[in-house]
Amino acid sequence: MPATEKNETAAETGAVEVRETRRLTGEIRIQGSKNAVLPVMAASLLHRGTTVIRNVPQIQDVFCMIRILRTLGCGVTFAENTLVIETGTLTSCEIPEKEAEKMRSSIMLCAPLLARLGEAVFGQPGGCSIGRRPIDLHLKVLAETGASVTEAGDRMSAKTCGLHGAAIHLPYPSVGATETALMAAAGAEGITVLTGAAREPEIGILCRFLQGMGVWIEGIGSGTLTVKRSAFLRDSEFTVPGDRIVAGTYLGAVMAAGGEVFLRDAPDSAMGENLRMAESMGTETQVFPEGIRIRQDGRLRTVSLETGPYPGFPTDLQSVMLAAALRAEGISKIREMVFEERFATAKELQKLGAHIIIEGNTAYVEGGRRLSGALVRARDLRGGAALVIAGLMAEGTTLVDGYSCIARGYEDICGDLRSVGAAIRFIADDNYAHDRAGDRW
Ligand code: EPZ
Helix, strand or coil, rough: CCCCCCCCCCCCCEEEEEEEECCCCEEEECCCCCHHHHHHHHHHHHCEEEEEEEECCCCHHHHHHHHHHHHCEEEEEEEECCEEEECCCCCCEEEHHHHCCCCCHHHHHHHHHHHHHHHEEEEEECCCCCCCCCCCCHHHHHHHHEEEEEEEEEEEECCCCCCEEEEECCCCHHHHEEEEEHHHHHHCEEHHHHHHCCHHHHHHHHHHHHHHHHEECCCCCCCCCEEECCCCCCCCCEEECCCCCHHHHHHHHHHHEEEEEEECCHHHHHHHHHHHHHHHCCCCEEEECCCEEEEEECCCCCEEEEHHHHEEHHHHHHHHHHHHHHHHHHHCCCCECCCCCHHHHHHHHCCCCCCEEECCCEEEEEECCEEEEEEEEEECHHHHHHHHHHHHHCCCCEEEEEEHHCCCCCHHHHHHHHHCCCCCEEEEHHHHHHHHHHCCC
């Protein structure tokens, strides 16, 4: 359900109230991809002109990126899920700290700012607290394409007399560092060959956006990308595909609650491992040109999976699978191989009565047990969504505090799930504070 035009400045704070719901039925239209649109917005700075981006989700991370682009001097309008970015008035190279610390994607602005202005001033990016999340690979890429980075307190300044092509190897297929490398290469003189690149679908989407701007790229979909900037970049229009993680989240909701839901605009070609895992647990998935039909009746089978770089199982759906596994009778095993601290949600699920044991980077989930509603807290974006899914299975009412976490990546999780029958609503801070004061929990 498309959200009404949201307020670009006020982050929605409050909680999600969700009651036990058996069977979800109907259709959800999947929003545009957060992790695709953010690098595309950053890459629009490479071209001095106009970029139109369609199917942009109205989420807090997009609003944050809009504020940053405006602070840098760009003209940005956002209406009806369409962004128009004018970069002819780009003047500042300083990424505002207050905004940058809200999301990881702020680091992606460095390469285009260096290409355009020869300088970028930035700090440690923010984002979900799911591990240390260093930026050493981003800095390696910037250095190898001709930037020198100096630190001043907790800020860093990167400068260049002009980026140049390079042979860059990533020792780990970092998604963000691959995106930084693509944007640096698109703004560099000469040819860049990037090996060890990430192969996530969002990389291919960024490549196609850059090609639309006039950048020459070969090797899309492989771990080796060859990039050659063009003398003249051009105005372009681009439509963001559906969000594979949001689609995987709602797939998890049907696995947990049961029912039959059509996920319109779900990008099936980017969800291979996710769909295979769901099928192995007994969930029916049927792919159509317009989307994917999910059907879950009867028992769910246990799962044994480990997350990994694409085409492995996406780490962003690890928490969702922790929740869905609570429906499967028996012991499921879920290993987190990408981030070192991405099991914080397990502690919140235990407040609902979940039996989850964490040993190192592996979670053992004993499913099939009764869950009871409780007050829980979203620790990170995808963990918050997983708690909403668990609330669908818990007797009584669950309150998921920390909605602002979830709103970073989900345009309208309450409206989407309510449209297929979930007993769910958003409670704004003031009402919720009253309930809390009344010690309803
Ligand atoms: C992107 O984060 C996504 N975010 C994440 O989604 C996603 O979980 C992640 O890719 C992996 O798929 C966006 O696209 C905005 P990485 P990113 O660089 O780029 C280490 C969500 O919920 N690393 O591939 O930060 C890092 O610590 C978010 O939508 C370095 O060591 O991920 C991690 O262990 C959460 N040095 C591993 O690589 C670096 O310089 C993967 O990180 C960079 C990364």
